[in-house]
Amino acid sequence: MVVNRFYQKKNFGFDRYISSLSLIFSFIKMDIRQKFNFSFPTTIRFGVGVISELPDYLKQNQLKRPLLVTDPIVRELGFFKNIVKELSQSGLSVEVFSDVHKNPVKTDVLKGKELYQSTDRDTIIGIGGGVGLDVARAIALSINHHRDLFDYDDLIGGDKYVTEPIPHFITVPTTSGTGSEVGRSAIISENESKKKRILFAPTLMAKIVFADPELTMDLPSFVTAATGMDALTHNIEAYLSKNWNPMCSGIALEGIKLIGESIETATLKPDLLSRSKMLMASMMGAIAFQKGLGIVHSLAHPLSSLLDTHHGLANAINLPHGLEFNYEGFEDRYEQMGLMIGLKQGEGKNFINYINDLNKKLGLPAKLSEIGVKNEHIDTLASLAIADFCHPNNPKPVTEADFKSIYEKAQ
Structure with missing residues (x-):
């Protein structure tokens, strides 16, 4: 009975979030395989192995043609290739975009937008650290917003132009740094000057985060x-x-x-x-x-x-x-x-x-x-x-x- 209760998946709202952290990590010491759901600031699926739930999540939401956005290094890692394999074996049509700079620039986003549209994608999954997730979020913004990308710069009031829905957007962090997976903004640089611009809007938050610590082990x-x-x-x-x-x-x-x-x-x-x-x-x-x-x-x-x-x-x-x-x-x-x-x-x-x-x-x-x-x-x-x-x-x-x-x- 104790074991069954221990393995039960738990849902934590904001009111219990902070007070639950010590309990959560004492649980992890007991069994690292436990998984958790959080609802702050968006839905977070947290735990070792949660990435295996991604294909079923897409199917349950009638999503069939994901665009995976990452960086050139992550694209070559074994866990990423395994994600692509599992999605494909589940009958999903997968495209990968990874043509991005170490500090992403505007043209990276425009290339990703072109691939999304030319291959008729229906969802965007950002996989990686800050680079992959920022580019993925900026691509998501660009799909139904057709002004110049930097017209949406939050520092010049550009968030007021973010009026249209974005594609279904999912984030999968592979580093423990920027935390972009739970963010509502993307930092993209100008190509020539390298000046950083902030694209921000509440609607740019991911629908769900699959935070799997095992993906950071490599x-x-x-x-x-x-x-x-x-x-x-x-x-x-x-x-x-x-x-x-x-x-x-x-x-x-x-x-x-x-x-x-x-x-x-x-x-x-x-x-x-x-x-x-x-x-x-x-x-x-x-x-x-x-x-x-x-x-x-x-x-x-x-x-x-x-x-x-x-x-x-x-x-x-x-x-x-x-x-x-x-x-x-x-x-x-x-x-x-x-x-x-x-x-x-x-x-x-x-x-x-x-x-x-x-x-x-x-x-x-x-x-x-x-x-x-x-x-x-x-x-x-x-x-x-x-x-x-x-x-x-x-x-x-x-x-x-x-x-x-x-x-x-x-x-």
Whole structure:
């Protein structure tokens, strides 16, 4: 009887979400094969093996011709090929689009739209990390919206033009970083300038997320570390954001705790428990940062635009410096974050040292010079950073001179 109750699938609404997390992960320690349903902010099917439910889900929703959107690396991995195989063996007509850049640009989206239309697809499934999921979401937007893609940029009020329905949209995360699977926006760059644009609307949220920790097991240690630090940065910056949203703050703190418990193991000696915690914490960071991000992301975005730096790596290097900038006046928040990752009462200042040490343990570089940043880049990076859309939500104001000083310290 106990075993039967344990294996019963459970449904959690928002009112039970946060209070259920400790219970959920104590269950995972008992049996990693348990699966869960969540309903915040969209339907999330979470657990080892849930990806096997995708063919039946499509059939139940009378969907027969999915377009799978991913990146060139994921396309060649065994689990992706197995997804395609299982969908095809279930009698579904599958097309795959993976012609995307590491930092996706507008033409990537337009190519995907053309394939969707020319092959008469009826649903879009984004599979991968931030790249595949952002491109998939942008393609979904473009199918029934025919203005120039960047007319829908949220920063210029473009969300008002998002008036038509989008195709049935499903997300399948394969990394624990951006949390794009639960998001309502896509970041796409201009082809020439590499300026990042935000496409946003509530209707761009996936109908369902299949979050299967097993799909993250093939990630190499470096990618696990970089994407994991991205997830940690999301939770930290969401918690520090000047905007008031206690629900997001609570989720961010729990996300920090889960990452503190699992990122080293997930990177250096991965198992399903650590990968499960990281995948959950990644989604929590993406949910929490609707409260806002901050200075670290404004430091990181120009590195991706100018030097094509991996976003998670850019965040990891800049995170200690952003935390140092924000510390004075917000000591109480650092105390709380320190407690969540295991520091003692009164050791909040050591949270910054903890992040520095964590980067070292994960084998990530500590300086910008180690990833190709040169002194002559700094002025350009600072001008791009001050124009970025994240730092207005920082707990304290930032000037271009501040950005330049931080880049010089990080160099």
